[in-house]
Amino acid sequence: MPQPLNLPTEPITVEQFYEWVDQQPKGRYELIEGQPVVVAMAPGLVRHARVKLAAYIALRDAIRAAGLPCEVFSDGPAIQVGESTLRVPDVIVNCGDAVDGDSRILPHPVIVLEVLSPSTHRVDTVGKFRDYFRVPSVRHYLILDPVTRVVLHHRREDGGAVASGILGNGQLLLRPPGLTVAVEALFGD
Numbered sequence: 001m002p003q004p005l006n007l008p009t010e011p012i013t014v015e016q017f018y019e020w021v022d023q024q025p026k027g028r029y030e031l032i033e034g035q036p037v038v039v040a041m042a043p044g045l046v047r048h049a050r051v052k053l054a055a056y057i058a059l060r061d062a063i064r065a066a067g068l069p070c071e072v073f074s075d076g077p078a079i080q081v082g083e084s085t086l087r088v089p090d091v092i093v094n095c096g097d098a099v100d101g102d103s104r105i106l107p108h109p110v111i112v113l114e115v116l117s118p119s120t121h122r123v124d125t126v127g128k129f130r131d132y133f134r135v136p137s138v139r140h141y142l143i144l145d146p147v148t149r150v151v152l153h154h155r156r157e158d159g160g161a162v163a164s165g166i167l168g169n170g171q172l173l174l175r176p177p178g179l180t181v182a183v184e185a186l187f188g189d
Contacts, residue, residue: 091111
């Protein structure tokens with residue numbers, strides 16, 4: 001029988017969070033303003049898993065084709081937002097030097113991607129939007145809707161403003177780092 005979560009009553013640090021996570025049942029957790037949050041304990045929808053895998057593959061292939069010093073990650077490493085928040089996106093593109101294999105936090109996330117699900121819609125479109133753009137290296141936040149098959153593309157412009165667009169087909173330009181990805185490929189078409 002799974003052990004109940006022993007949630008801290010006071011805000012904790014990132015280091016304390018990882019000590020806490022290592023003692024928890026298998027699951028997906030984030031740290032939001034010093035408070036651990038269970039992101040997923042139950043199995044997800046097949047549609048969500050398919051789109052997440054397709055997006056990972058499409059971004060990986062685009063990185064290879066462009067010859068960029070970037071790496072794509074899924075379901076694992078976190079993005080640190082300030083001192084007391086860790087987010088774990090569905091897919092992340094980190095650029096720059098290779099990341100140490102023992103690291104839990106990516107140092108230079110450039111593209112962050114979430115696949116919408118009914119239970120995470122509000123968090124993905126509001127809370128994570130705010131948090132991801134607090135990270136200076138993040139230039140693109142992609143929200144994929146697997147039902148309508150559209151991409152909501154938020155991008156940080158050179159002056160710091162965030163512009164948004166909705167794409168249902170065609171090419172998605174991700175500059176920087178210098179990628180072009182077919183929207184359909186993100187959904188597995």
